[in-house]
Amino acid sequence: MSAWPIELVFRRGARALHITFDNGAAYTIPFATLRAESPSAEVQGHGPNQKRTVPNVANADVIRAEPIGRYAVRLIFADGHNSGLYTWDWLKKLGEMSR
Numbered sequence: 001m002s003a004w005p006i007e008l009v010f011r012r013g014a015r016a017l018h019i020t021f022d023n024g025a026a027y028t029i030p031f032a033t034l035r036a037e038s039p040s041a042e043v044q045g046h047g048p049n050q051k052r053t054v055p056n057v058a059n060a061d062v063i064r065a066e067p068i069g070r071y072a073v074r075l076i077f078a079d080g081h082n083s084g085l086y087t088w089d090w091l092k093k094l095g096e097m098s099r
Contacts, residue, residue, distance in 0.1 A: 007020040
């Protein structure tokens with residue numbers, strides 16, 4: 001892992017996660033992106049070229065986050081999706097995509 005998160009702030013009004021890393025990098029990732037790019041097999045599939053498009057992500061809402069050890073966070077979305085484990089590296093990648 002290249003950087004360690006020091007702050008995760010869920011901005012409900014903006015529907016976005018703001019994450020700051022110990023190397024100074026900071027990203028704001030829309031909830032819609034988090035839902036559409038969930039690292040779960042339900043979204044990514046079980047192999048190459050199996051990614052699925054998630055419908056109706058424009059109004060995605062994160063209702064809860066649960067730490068998973070020291071390497072990830074599980075996001076629970078209002079639509080019931082909760083199977084993606086968002087590693088710090090995955091969140092960094094999504095942050096870079098969201099710029």
